[in-house]
């Protein structure tokens with residue numbers, strides 16, 4: 001069971017972007033990786049296209065390991081470990097520090 005869902009705000013806890021926060025754009029459960037808005041930028045070479053007639057280099061987010069991010073508890077305003085409570089649709093994530101139920105992000 002992953003602690004992190006799409007649209008969650010997470011804190012990066014290791015690597016070059018340690019300390020940055022961002023919104024989860026995509027999750028790749030089978031690869032154990034996440035794509036986080038504004039985090040782990042890499043340069044990518046692109047061919048000229050309608051949107052980008054020059055082509056060249058653009059900066060894009062790259063995935064990082066899920067273990068390198070932590071869910072941000074809105075009560076603590078910090079990256080926190082969570083526990084899971086309840087089952088099925090009632091399943092919620094609870095901050096281990098303050099007991100706050102971290103709402104599932106909207107779609």
Ligand SMILES: [Zn+2]
Nearest residue numbers: 073076095098
């Ligand atoms: Zn908390």
